[in-house]
Amino acid sequence: MSRDLTAHDALLAAVALAAGIAAGLLLRLVLRWLGRHVVRTRWRGDDVLVAALRTLAPWAAAIAGAAAGAGALPLTSSVRTVVNRSLSALLILVATLIVARVITGAVQSVTQSRTGVAGSATIFVNITRVVVIAIGFLVVLETLGVSIAPLVTALGVGGLAVALALQDTLANLFAGVHILASKTVQPGDYIRLSSGEEGYVVDINWRNTVVRNLSNNLVIIPNAQLSGTNMTNYTRPEQELTILVQAGVGYDSDLEHVERVTVEVVAEVMAEVEGADPEHEPAVRFHTFGDSRIGFTVILGVGEFSDQYRIKHEFIKRLHQRYRAEGIRVPAPTRTVALQQEGSAPLDAAAIPLQRGNGAPVP
Secondary structure (H helix, E strand, O other), rough: OOOOOOOOHHHHHHHHHHHHHHHHHHHHOOOOOOOHHOOOOOOOHHHHHHHHHHHHHHHHHHHHHHHHHHHHOOOOHHHHHHHHHHHHHHHHHHHHHHHHHHHHHHHHHHHHHHOOOOOEEEEHHHHHHHHHHHHHHHHHHOOOOOOOOOHHHHHHHHHHHHHHHHHHHHHHHHHHHHHHHHOOOOOOEEEEEEOEEEEEEEEEOOOOOEEEOOOEEEEEEHHHHHHOOEEOOOOOOOOOOEEEEEEEEEEOOOHHHHHHHHHHHHHHHHHHHHOOOOOOEEEEEEEOOOOOOEEEEEEEEOOHHHHHHHHHHHHHHHHHHHHHHHHOOOOOOOOOOEEEOOOOOOOEEHOOOOOOOOEEEEE
């Protein structure tokens, strides 16, 4: 010390520290009140900013009070330098954590707004958090007087060895970044792989993609496998899609009548059933002269992939009921079997009674 510590010096230091803590508590109360008001706005950025300041401002006030208190004490130049560096490093560390929270919150908000779903692509959030914290850690070391040049060199040399040891992990990481950057798959999309896995994409993180199938189970797919396989995305470029339902009527049916009735049922389903596309134009296409009926395809429009099961269910029920009311017959497949004994003329199968398993004729 340059001089002896007096009671006046200790009192000033205590007052400065107490004032810093009191100012921090006051700022926290003010920011909490402000947070209750900004939550009503549509923009999520102000919520993230106020939440970050609610943590940073009290710490900054307390550290400022500690610095002012240290300045009131008769410390030597070396001790004062250590105290100032330590307080600066603590403030930078707190600010780094807060900035990481703000930036990751902003990245998550942007990814959610781009995909339009509740899920999030945490790979970007995790990468952003690691980069910000790493930069803040290097700044803290520089503030404490530690040279970071040898550390960066060592990290560069060691990073090569780590990269060789973590080839699969890095492959999944870059595959996940490529998937999201190319916008072929986003959280909320419904996908189906050539290997059979299908479902809604819940999350794409640094190692794998999480898919929730229709039975509400999670399927974990490595990003490298997802990037290297054939895949169908039922959400892009448009979420609405068309489905095909096969049907058939007897040869004695009036096809114009069949088409008109079927189109009316399709229009009714499109307008009344939840999940259907009300703007879809009904379409019926006859295509096959079958063994016992004329086959045709009905084209339905659905809002998204999982709606197709409910749409098919309602359409088949209503079409069957309408066909019965209109007298349109949907014949079952029939076959004529001719039996011929050796050296005799063919016999009509209808003239030969079928036998039960015990040898009794079928009535």
